[in-house]
Amino acid sequence: MFILxxxxxxxxxxxxxxxxAERLSLPKITTGDLLRAxxxxxxxxxREAKKFMDDGKLVPDSVILSMIKEELAKPxxxxxxxxxxxxxxxxxxxxxxxxxxxRTQRLNHILLLDVPEEELVRRMMARAAQEGxxxxxxEAIKTRLQVYQRDTAPLIAHYAERGIVHRVPGNGxxxxxxxxxxxxxxx
Numbered sequence: 001m002f003i004l005x006x007x008x009x010x011x012x013x014x015x016x017x018x019x020x021a022e023r024l025s026l027p028k029i030t031t032g033d034l035l036r037a038x039x040x041x042x043x044x045x046x047r048e049a050k051k052f053m054d055d056g057k058l059v060p061d062s063v064i065l066s067m068i069k070e071e072l073a074k075p076x077x078x079x080x081x082x083x084x085x086x087x088x089x090x091x092x093x094x095x096x097x098x099x100x101x102x103r104t105q106r107l108n109h110i111l112l113l114d115v116p117e118e119e120l121v122r123r124m125m126a127r128a129a130q131e132g133x134x135x136x137x138x139e140a141i142k143t144r145l146q147v148y149q150r151d152t153a154p155l156i157a158h159y160a161e162r163g164i165v166h167r168v169p170g171n172g173x174x175x176x177x178x179x180x181x182x183x184x185x186x187x
Contacts, residue, residue, distance in 0.1 A: 001109070002080050002100060002108055003020065003081075003083065003108060003110075003185065004083040004087070004096075004107055004159075005017050005020075005083065005111050006156065006165075007112060007114070007170060008115065008120050008144075008145060008148045008149075009145065010119075010120040010121070010127070011120060012113050012170050013084045014030065014032070014033075015174055016111075016174075016177055016178060016181060017030065017082045017084035019174070019178045021082040023182070024080070024187060026080045026081050026082050027071070027076045027077050027081050027082070028082045029071045029072070029081050029083050029084065029086065030085055030086075031059075031064050031068070031084075031086040032085045034067050035059055035064070036053075045063060053134070054134050054135060055140065055143065056139065056140030056141065056144040056147070058088055058089070058147055058151065061089070061091055061092055061095075064092070068086055068096075068099075072099060072100075083096070083107075088148075090158060093159075108164065108185075109166060109184070111181060112166065113168055114167050114168065115170035115171060116171070119170075119171065121141055124136045125141070166184045168180050
């Protein structure tokens with residue numbers, strides 16, 4: 001089972017993706033974590049990615065795509081995975097569809113975590129204070145929300161045509177949201 005978590009930055013994709021992946025015994029493929037680790041380790045890819053992340057911009061597809069294919073090639077991803085933070089654009093969505101199609105697999109569920117913008121900002125500011133993330137400054141948050149609306153929100157329509165998009169209210173406790181996700185996907 002391949003599941004994509006969609007939602008604006010701060011919507012809870014990381015938290016819910018971890019819970020979902022553990023419950024279903026699937027790997028969680030998180031480009032944000034992969035990119036932050038590369039930036040922290042100072043790899044050439046990481047240094048390039050950090051420039052974009054610090055400005056609140058999406059890292060270019062060319063920097064991300066090979067990382068995703070590597071993750072999908074791992075044995076633990078043969079029966080499914082939970083995608084968090086990828087795809088974010090139509091080009092990336094086509095890549096995921098094509099990559100899974102080559103394996104006669106497909107995305108089974110798209111879970112859209114729906115959270116009001118003021119709550120997103122509050123969460124990201126709290127996260128910045130707690131985790132010290134350089135990509136959670138007020139300016140970067142504003143840019144990231146604008147980029148999400150421009151580039152990522154249209155994916156909802158793309159996947160809605162296939163009838164696999166499920167809107168999940170992203171307000172409430174972590175447990176309430178996880179329970180709703182479980183109800184939606186039936187597992």
